[in-house]
Amino acid sequence: MGEPRWLDEREDRAWRGYRRMRRLLDLELARELMQDAGLSEPDYDVLSDLSETPDQRLRLSELADRMLWSRSRLSHHLTRMQQRGLVTREECPSDGRGAFVVLSPAGRRAIEAAAPGHVAAVRRHLIDLLTAEEVDALGALTHRVVDRLSGRRTGRAEV
Amino acid sequence: MGEPRWLDEREDRAWRGYRRMRRLLDLELARELMQDAGLSEPDYDVLSDLSETPDQRLRLSELADRMLWSRSRLSHHLTRMQQRGLVTREECPSDGRGAFVVLSPAGRRAIEAAAPGHVAAVRRHLIDLLTAEEVDALGALTHRVVDRLSGRRTGRAEV
DNA sequence: ACCGCTTGGATGACATGTCAACAACTGGAC
DNA sequence: GTCCAGTTGTTGACATGTCATCCAAGCGGT
Numbered sequence: 179m180g181e182p183r184w185l186d187e188r189e190d191r192a193w194r195g196y197r198r199m200r201r202l203l204d205l206e207l208a209r210e211l212m213q214d215a216g217l218s219e220p221d222y223d224v225l226s227d228l229s230e231t232p233d234q235r236l237r238l239s240e241l242a243d244r245m246l247w248s249r250s251r252l253s254h255h256l257t258r259m260q261q262r263g264l265v266t267r268e269e270c271p272s273d274g275r276g277a278f279v280v281l282s283p284a285g286r287r288a289i290e291a292a293a294p295g296h297v298a299a300v301r302r303h304l305i306d307l308l309t310a311e312e313v314d315a316l317g318a319l320t321h322r323v324v325d326r327l328s329g330r331r332t333g334r335a336e337v
Numbered sequence: 338m339g340e341p342r343w344l345d346e347r348e349d350r351a352w353r354g355y356r357r358m359r360r361l362l363d364l365e366l367a368r369e370l371m372q373d374a375g376l377s378e379p380d381y382d383v384l385s386d387l388s389e390t391p392d393q394r395l396r397l398s399e400l401a402d403r404m405l406w407s408r409s410r411l412s413h414h415l416t417r418m419q420q421r422g423l424v425t426r427e428e429c430p431s432d433g434r435g436a437f438v439v440l441s442p443a444g445r446r447a448i449e450a451a452a453p454g455h456v457a458a459v460r461r462h463l464i465d466l467l468t469a470e471e472v473d474a475l476g477a478l479t480h481r482v483v484d485r486l487s488g489r490r491t492g493r494a495e496v
Numbered sequence: 497a498c499c500g501c502t503t504g505g506a507t508g509a510c511a512t513g514t515c516a517a518c519a520a521c522t523g524g525a526c
Numbered sequence: 527g528t529c530c531a532g533t534t535g536t537t538g539a540c541a542t543g544t545c546a547t548c549c550a551a552g553c554g555g556t
Binding site for chain 2: 182185188189193195196198200201203205206298300303307308312313314315316317318319320321322323327328
């Protein structure tokens with residue numbers, strides 16, 4: 179480990195900007211979502227993933243993988259959402275260990291009521307502030323970073 | 338509130354990419370930081386802000402504002418860091434209510450030991466994967482979003 | 497000096513996330 | 527069939543973050 183290569187001015191600006199945006203965007207989106215729809219961002223993400231799925235149901239591990247959550251976290255969170263009536267659990271017929279999370283009618287109503295406002299907020303605070311070129315650049319750059327990190331997670335070779 | 342304007346394909350790609358990058362980058366940077374330096378990201382941010390400050394000390398509220406943390410969160414976190422010997426608290430002579438957080442020698446050693454590796458990780462997983470144009474674009478776009486949201490936070494008028 | 501209003505920070509109760517153990521089950525080797 | 531390593535999901539203890547509340551101190555008008 180030789181001399182560290184610090185960030186130059188532009189890199190530093192990008193990195194600090196990213197972290198600050200991350201924090202502010204999170205705070206604001208979470209605030210509006212809670213106020214308008216009574217959902218936290220994790221709630222929203224769970225409901226959203228479930229609603230995009232053919233049978234409105236997913237195996238726990240499948241959902242955990244998609245969301246990049248630990249099984250433990252998902253299990254705890256689902257217990258809470260279940261108590262609020264947003265989802266239910268069902269046994270898996272083909273695997274005695276497994277279980278499904280199922281979107282309940284109330285869960286469907288909740289996500290349908292929340293989605294338009296949430297998308298509008300994402301537009302208002304992020305997307306609509308960017309040029310078309312910036313949107314594309316953001317898409318390209320984030321996916322590149324994600325691909326690298328996903329590879330690392332699943333043990334793919336370097337470079 | 339008329340028909341919602343959903344995200345088109347490119348916007349959706351950017352938004353999903355952003356959220357996924359956010360999560361993966363967080364996990365990986367936090368993992369490496371903890372492994373290599375025994376610090377959490379919040380720890381690192383506190384120490385980093387303190388070390389960049391002239392007297393290695395800041396008023397609690399000043400630090401909380403910089404980090405966009407609630408005072409409560411900061412207070413709790415500092416108590417924990419204080420117990421680990423990374424920072425100390427001092428009374429403020431000019432304001433009897435106030436207090437300073439001060440970087441301790443151990444805190445300074447910790448941040449100096451952690452910084453090179455952390456910066457290297459930021460490079461490896463993000464910065465060095467981007468072209469110079471992308472770095473600039475990221476800097477520009479994030480700062481634009483931040484400016485808007487900061488305005489909102491402090492109650493500045495809407496355009 | 498007195499009063500009420502604000503501010504800085506601490507605190508306790510509670511919500512959420514993490515980590516390590518665990519039980520139930522699967523599926524392949526033999 | 528029996529064994530056993532690996533997988534699935536749950537659980538409890540603990541770390542962390544949030545929210546409402548509190549206290550002490552400042553500030554400003556009278």
